[in-house]
Amino acid sequence: MRGDDLERYSRQIMLEELGEAGQERLGRAAVLVVGCGALGSAQLGLLCRAGVGRLRFIDPDRVELGNLHRQLLYDERDVAAGRPKAEAAAAHLAAVNSGVVLEPLVERAGPGNIAGLLAGMDLVLDASDDLRLRYLLNDACVRAGLPWLYGGVDGAGGMLLAVEPGRGPCLRCLWPDPPAPAGPPPVFPPAPVLVGAQQAALALRRLATGEPLPGRLLLLDAWQASWRALQVERDPHCRCCGARRFDFLPGGKVPDAGDG
Numbered sequence: 001m002r003g004d005d006l007e008r009y010s011r012q013i014m015l016e017e018l019g020e021a022g023q024e025r026l027g028r029a030a031v032l033v034v035g036c037g038a039l040g041s042a043q044l045g046l047l048c049r050a051g052v053g054r055l056r057f058i059d060p061d062r063v064e065l066g067n068l069h070r071q072l073l074y075d076e077r078d079v080a081a082g083r084p085k086a087e088a089a090a091a092h093l094a095a096v097n098s099g100v101v102l103e104p105l106v107e108r109a110g111p112g113n114i115a116g117l118l119a120g121m122d123l124v125l126d127a128s129d130d131l132r133l134r135y136l137l138n139d140a141c142v143r144a145g146l147p148w149l150y151g152g153v154d155g156a157g158g159m160l161l162a163v164e165p166g167r168g169p170c171l172r173c174l175w176p177d178p179p180a181p182a183g184p185p186p187v188f189p190p191a192p193v194l195v196g197a198q199q200a201a202l203a204l205r206r207l208a209t210g211e212p213l214p215g216r217l218l219l220l221d222a223w224q225a226s227w228r229a230l231q232v233e234r235d236p237h238c239r240c241c242g243a244r245r246f247d248f249l250p251g252g253k254v255p256d257a258g259d260g
């Protein structure tokens, strides 16, 4: 490890659980962040500062005034310039840590580009505000055997599910189908920062140690200052990760997702 990296990361290398070996694993890791809003700002800022080697992030939108109360990567200059979020995020992140390879994408994630987005990635973080997209991420990540972390926020409430394909439950094990789309929810700004930070924490642990993600659903109430952790089980009949998995997808079953 280079001398300035030893200095930059000295306080996290001191962590017994991480150490120099864990830091080097972070430097070789690649993460996809889907969405560059409030959750994505928190995740990207933390992963970039912690030295994850490659960050790919995608968002089709521009920075707006109504984003600034909760989206920590942006400021009024980005609003005035009408900058796309992915580009503005890349500029801010490059100023924080020039050692990280940044791949900003100003486009919408969807069925047409999901395979290319996942290619070469070690882990995926959900920071989108679109439930159908989250189900697409779930199915694609389980199919590819990629760990991913679902995160969502409504008001002061937040939710996080860590999905380790082949071991723990996936999103469809808990909720087989996405609920009907709703309008944008109210947001108490600390809620997405807390959820995004917890997603980043689990991602860093997974990447630095290789230890599987815990099959746990976390529920946050940022107003009441409480987290609840629920142990959740895999559904053997899940259409995505169960025995008859992927029957509903074009192409049918994919045998290599593993049963753990």
Ligand SMILES: [Zn+2]
Pocket (backbone or CB within 6 Å): 169, 170, 171, 172, 173, 174, 235, 238, 239, 240, 241, 242
């Ligand atoms: Zn499942």
